Amino acid sequence: MVGGLNKMLIFDDIGGDFEGRLRSCRMAYRTVRVSGEELTLSTGEAIIEAKFSLKVLDRLHEPAYIGIKRMTSNGETFLVYQTTGVSPVHFQMLGMGINVPKVIRREFLETIDRSWGTSEETWIDILAVPTGYRMDIVDGYPRFERSNLTPLVGGEAKILSKEAVKAFLCVEKGSEVGEIKGLGIPLTVKMDEIVKYHSGLFGFTGCGKSNFTSYLVRQALSFMKNISVVIFDVSGEYLIHLLDLEPEFISTETFDSADKILDAQAIPDSLEGMRGRMKVLIESLISSRKIERLLLNSETDFSLDDLYKFFESLVEERKDAEQAKVAMRRLDTFSKNRGYSHDKLLKEIADDGEALDELLKIIEEFKSMIHGMGATWKRLAAVEKFITDRSLDVKSKGSVLMPEDLARRAVSEGGNKVFVVYAPEPIEARRAVSRFVKELLLLKKIMGYKRTVLTVLDEAQEFIPQKPTVSDATEESNRAVESLLRQGRKYRANCWICSQRVAHLNTNALQQLHSYFVSTLPRSYDRYVIAEAFGLSYDLVDATVSLETGEWLFVSYRATKQKNVPVFIRAPNNEVILTKGLADKT
Ligand SMILES: Nc1ncnc2c1ncn2[C@@H]1O[C@H](COP(=O)(O)OP(=O)(O)OP(=O)(O)O)[C@@H](O)[C@H]1O
Ligand SMILES: [Mg+2]
Incomplete structure (x- = not known):
């Protein structure tokens, strides 16, 4: 390895503009009520203070991962945080409530406006939450592992580069689900x-x-x-x-x-x-x-009545109505001769071979009178299927299932x-x-x-x-x-x-x-x-x-x-x- 030239660029200092340190970190809790139930939610809240720079500000409006340097008894590591928000701050903003007289306030605001980026009194607050991972740099490459180390206030903050985030999050030869916001690399x-x-x-x-x-x-x-x-x-x-x-x-x-x-x-x-x-x-x-x-409808509850209703609906919708009327008359004769009531289940009819043949003939005849590919034909095919084929054949591509x-x-x-x-x-x-x-x-x-x-x-x-x-x-x-x-x-x-x-x-x-x-x-x-x-x-x-x-x-x-x-x-x-x-x- 020569002088690190081949090594991965682990941090992105945004053209030399990014300088930041951890100012505070704590666990925060919030209790809320949802549908009458109380939920307690938490968040690890870190505030990183960075030198004011428009370039940094623009970049951090998009999400970023930040490593916060942390000394351990075994050397240095970086705790990886994820940004959730950013806000530019001027020192004078802090003391300027609405109780300050308006003229003075205006003067303050004009001073603030002039001093963004030019005065030491401006900076950027970056809000971040812990990812639960630490990054160690081994031979110039990042290595990530789970960690519950707490950061130390004052620790130097560095933005992870595209390459480091890729090493952190992207599965090799994995399936792409989108671009990582702020970095433009595929996740x-x-x-x-x-x-x-x-x-x-x-x-x-x-x-x-x-x-x-x-x-x-x-x-x-x-x-x-x-x-x-x-x-x-x-x-x-x-x-x-x-x-x-x-x-x-x-x-x-x-x-x-x-x-x-x-x-x-x-x-x-x-x-x-x-x-x-x-x-x-x-x-x-x-x-x-x-x-x-x-x-x-399941085959067990399909009855003669459903068949009647089916033909009646055709008459009502004026689809193949004449043919449907003929079929209904045949069905009437069929039921009367056999002594079936309207609620006779088709499944029961199917148990009697002769009755089944007769019923199927009525359906066949009706089918021969109507257009072969239309919706009616398909709906009828379903009925037919119920009666004849109760163990539905997986491979046959019936039109109804x-x-x-x-x-x-x-x-x-x-x-x-x-x-x-x-x-x-x-x-x-x-x-x-x-x-x-x-x-x-x-x-x-x-x-x-x-x-x-x-x-x-x-x-x-x-x-x-x-x-x-x-x-x-x-x-x-x-x-x-x-x-x-x-x-x-x-x-x-x-x-x-x-x-x-x-x-x-x-x-x-x-x-x-x-x-x-x-x-x-x-x-x-x-x-x-x-x-x-x-x-x-x-x-x-x-x-x-x-x-x-x-x-x-x-x-x-x-x-x-x-x-x-x-x-x-x-x-x-x-x-x-x-x-x-x-x-x-x-
Ligand atoms: N990744 C994308 N890029 C650009 N436009 C998108 C993208 N995803 C969805 N849209 C646009 O947003 C609109 C809504 O998308 P979609 O119907 O998928 O939303 P939805 O969440 O399923 O809505 P609903 O709750 O009403 O079903 C669509 O007009 C689509 O063109
Ligand atoms: Mg939808």
């Missing part, structure tokens, strides 16, 4: 751990949750093998967000054309011009039978798969999630399927509210998702949760997440719940208020190089990736 993480240990994304509406979740799904698909991602989408965003990946689209609604599907989905403004391409892709999904219907079938497909298909489950009606969505999760866990436990299945719940407050009730099916979904979070890890059944209302979420569920991304949460109690659930400094969580769309505070016990060191990142825009993906497709 690389262990994607498999983000999947394996469940993750959460929290931020108020419009902060970019669905956009970023879509990006993370892409990363999971490209970094992992043999994974099924099943996204439950109540707001109709993900088919478009992931369209270039040609996901399977499974919907509780029926659509009879690509246009109708597009109309029901949220299309980001930046992609309006791509409608034509999207339509072509959706048409190709239809023709490759990747668009399917999700049915929530139940949540249990989806679970079976998710655990058993090969390659990487994305399923977007569009269920705009919340009660239906909750029932679908509950049944899917129950079957998934059962299949995993009993049949021992090894394949990773990642369930993504956007708008998670719909599924795991703090106060669930039976009537709206939240009780059921809450229980299912909680068991997925508690038990799933062992079986490679994982879950990501996105929500805007943290304070209204089931806290037991929250505590199962090992990685989380937090964007702006304008309500303080939402932030406090995050701080408490994940043991974060409230100063740090409060700093999320000034994040912009697509910016996140990321913390993880597992996926980052160091446990639980928060990083502010700027996420890539999924719309840009999608636009390129769509352009490449056609």
Whole structure:
């Protein structure tokens, strides 16, 4: 090694302008009430005083990691702090309350204005919180390890360089989740751990949750093998967000054309011009039978009456109405001859071979009279499937499936798969999630399927509210998702949760997440719940208020190089990736 030329530049002194020392440090506590419960939050609060410089001030408006030099009995080390805020101070500001007469105040202010950077009476206060790590410099390279050493007041402060932060936080050959704010270098993480240990994304509406979740799904698909991602989408965003990946689209609604599907989905403004391409892709999904219907009625409670209602609805909607009337007349004769009442279960009819044949003939005849690819045909195919094929065949790509079938497909298909489950009606969505999760866990436990299945719940407050009730099916979904979070890890059944209302979420569920991304949460109690659930400094969580769309505070016990060191990142825009993906497709 020659004179350190090849060594890493560990500190960035901002062109020689940065000079700072630790002025104070303490633990601070705050007690708050959230939903009637008292929470005590804490933060380690350090104030570093730095020489005033506009360059330093500008740089520190973005987050930075700072090492505070500390002598130990074994030599020197640096305690690593993370900045949460910055404020320029002039000595005269301190004594200038509003009780000072106005003329004198004005004079003070003019003096202050002139003296920024020129007088010894100005400086910068940097607020920082401990990361819990120390950095030792060994042979010119930084080495990080956990430490609970307290700093000593007066210790010299130095800003960590890009290279040092990279060595501190970035996983080699990891998956990129965004750029580290203030440094512009990619943050690389262990994607498999983000999947394996469940993750959460929290931020108020419009902060970019669905956009970023879509990006993370892409990363999971490209970094992992043999994974099924099943996204439950109540707001109709993900088919478009992931369209270039040609996901399977499974919907509780029926659509009879690509246009109708597009109309029901949220299309980001930046992609309006791509409608034509999207339509072509959706048409190709239809023709490759990747668009399917999700049915929530179970075979056991399907009765003749449901069949009547189905035909009646066609008459009402004037879709194949004449044919439906004919079918209803046949059904009438069938029921009368056999002595069946309307509530006769189809399952029971199926037990009698002759009756089954007769019923299927009625359905077949009806099918032969209507348009083969329309929505009616598909809905009817479901009924037929119930009666004839109760052990649903995983490999056959029927056009209709139940949540249990989806679970079976998710655990058993090969390659990487994305399923977007569009269920705009919340009660239906909750029932679908509950049944899917129950079957998934059962299949995993009993049949021992090894394949990773990642369930993504956007708008998670719909599924795991703090106060669930039976009537709206939240009780059921809450229980299912909680068991997925508690038990799933062992079986490679994982879950990501996105929500805007943290304070209204089931806290037991929250505590199962090992990685989380937090964007702006304008309500303080939402932030406090995050701080408490994940043991974060409230100063740090409060700093999320000034994040912009697509910016996140990321913390993880597992996926980052160091446990639980928060990083502010700027996420890539999924719309840009999608636009390129769509352009490449056609
Ligand atoms: N990384 C990003 N870069 C630039 N713009 C972004 C980014 N992420 C999201 N946006 C923009 O922000 C808007 C909202 O994004 P998105 O729909 O993902 O938010 P959301 O948090 O899911 O909102 P909601 O709670 O309403 O579902 C979109 O118009 C999108 O263009
Ligand atoms: Mg969203």
